[in-house]
Amino acid sequence: MAPKRKATWYGKRTKISRELQIVIIVGLTLKSLETFLLTVKGKKTEHIIGVVKDDNSHHFKIFMNLLFWGEGMQQISVWWDERFTRKTELFPDKISNLRGSILKACMFDVKPLIYTVKDTNGTILERHGRDIDVAQALSEIFNFTLVYVDIADEWGNLLPNGTFTGLVGFLGRDEGQMGLAYLYSTGLDDRHKHHEYSRPIDDDKTCFLARIQPPLPAWQNPSLPFQADTWIAFMIGLLLSGPIFYALVMASSAVGKEDSHYGSILSSSLCTIGIHFSHPMAVMPKRPSSQIFIAFLLIYSLILSIGYRSNLTSFLTIARTPKKIETFKDLYDSGFSIKGFQWFYNAFNHSGNFYLRKLLERYEIRDTFEEIVQDIMSGRSTTINSKALLEMTSTLMRTKKGKPLVRFLKECLSTYTVGIGFQLHSPLKPKFDRAIAMLVESGIVRKWSLQASEIYRELVEKEGGVTYYKDDWYASTDGVIPLGLSHMQGIFAVFSLGYILSTIAFAVEVLSC
Known part of the structure; x- marks a missing residue:
């Protein structure tokens, strides 16, 4: 197969130039030309021009391969007296149609x-x-x-x-x-x-x-509004606030008598635990030191409560x-x-x-x-x-x-x-x-x-x-989302845990009598 080269020829009115892949063969007979068409190069070359000398004259027959148009070679002209006897296009576009x-x-x-x-x-x-x-x-x-x-x-x-x-x-x-x-x-x-x-x-x-x-299990939702370190700090405050309040009550008794309602560590602890969970106090303390402690405990509990509740709403309604x-x-x-x-x-x-x-x-x-x-x-x-x-x-x-x-x-x-x-x-x-x-x-x-x-x-x-x-685990995002059991299962788990613990405490009381 010949390399690509620039083929240029002149017609009566136009000049045409394009990249062509051309093979020109001079053969003894038409059959020898068609034999070349059976080769790989013969099948895949778009433009093949064959030249065969006429046996009875000095004319040369010009043939063209048909590629996909048909089989074999087709005569398109004759070369005689240094010119073509028929005006023809030697290299027609055989692919576009x-x-x-x-x-x-x-x-x-x-x-x-x-x-x-x-x-x-x-x-x-x-x-x-x-x-x-x-x-x-x-x-x-x-x-x-x-x-x-x-x-x-x-x-x-x-x-x-x-x-x-x-x-x-x-x-x-x-x-x-x-x-x-x-x-x-x-x-x-x-x-x-x-x-x-x-x-x-x-x-x-x-x-x-x-x-x-x-999503992750919804029963964990009540614990999610606070990070682990916040929960640890909360539990320390919850456990220590009762004994500290009781110590203030006892210390104040030397100056002036405090209300007897807080005369035990248990009653003082229940009071501070109630404040942590937004439960109102039954009796206000009498001494200024106790009152100041309770005032700041209320502020502390109020901020924690608001932060927890507002964040809990997000965790209840948005799947994690x-x-x-x-x-x-x-x-x-x-x-x-x-x-x-x-x-x-x-x-x-x-x-x-x-x-x-x-x-x-x-x-x-x-x-x-x-x-x-x-x-x-x-x-x-x-x-x-x-x-x-x-x-x-x-x-x-x-x-x-x-x-x-x-x-x-x-x-x-x-x-x-x-x-x-x-x-x-x-x-x-x-x-x-x-x-x-x-x-x-x-x-x-x-x-x-x-x-x-x-x-x-x-x-x-x-x-x-x-x-x-x-x-089932896809939550709708259209409009207001009603809280279902899948959202609230965590708090029901806490409620059930309370029942179990109270039952255990009752059993211990009965056995200790």
Whole structure:
């Protein structure tokens, strides 16, 4: 195949210049020219000009390859007397209009990104997915007929002889012109030596998906308005205020008699405990020292009470969630297992991240995504996959009210581009790339992605394949929130504890008599 060069020629009125990939062959016969067309270079060169000398004259017949327009060579002119006998275009554009040529595109289901709808007999009725829509758009732009070839073994595996099975092998053996299977650009196993990638139609990342954890138990709510050090200080004040008040009462008795109501340490302690919990005093102390102590105790208790009550309202009405897992380190520290496919296990094994390699100890390989979904919804597992695939799948993991039950971790494994596969050195790629770029820039490819996701969800719902999960722990945020038993269970627990302690105290009194 000749290298690319600038081809320039002059017509009667216009000058045309473009980048061309040209092969000019001088052959003995037309058959020898057509033999060259059977080679790899012959099949993938857009412009091939053949020259054959006429046996009975000094004329030279000029032939042109048809590429996708047909088979063999077509005579377009004759060179005689240092000129062409017929005015013709030697290098017509054979890609912009493929004249209804049949192009094969291999594919397989990558649910929910690419999928087929079949009847009970297994006959394919419809095909959906962003890549399918892009290929259909290309068929309209370039006027070709698209024929789908369903393949097994998905993207394919490297064989000992250096070839591939699946989609990579399909394109590598030139059995079709395009590959549609959410094909991400990678040099894994030297796949780029077997086929080419189109311009990106999307970019994606490999991310972790985990279930949104339910709120922490509501019975803890009454203890949450204060931090631990505040509670410790409160308990010290509660326990010491009674004895201190009793000591002041006893000391004041030397100057003037204090009310007998506070003549014991028990009665003094009950009085100060009551003040802590906003209970009014039955009898005011008589001595100034006691009155000053009680006055400041009242101020102290009032501020604590107001702070506790106002903060308690927030904790009763707003659900508290556990600390979110956002990084690889958080995931490792959480003890969660990882459920995923074999490919990502291999990626972890070659990763330079310490925590990802350590997570291999908890990585469990699964064969189907349905198994992975069940593991995630158990609440103690995560999975890793394409973010686009997980975003679409996550629409099936929600409550009846449409609230999400899963979330992405902020730290992702890798970023890559996604495109369509072509044969190596395919003459289609340059112009198809420009068309794909226009489709992406217009925003219609993103629209097709959203449509494919919605259609897939509707199909799964129609087949009864959507499992809705309980949303009891979701609190409504519309209007005023009435406090239910789930909000107040903590104080009922305290009340029950009081019953139990009073019963124990009664039993001790009876036994001590």
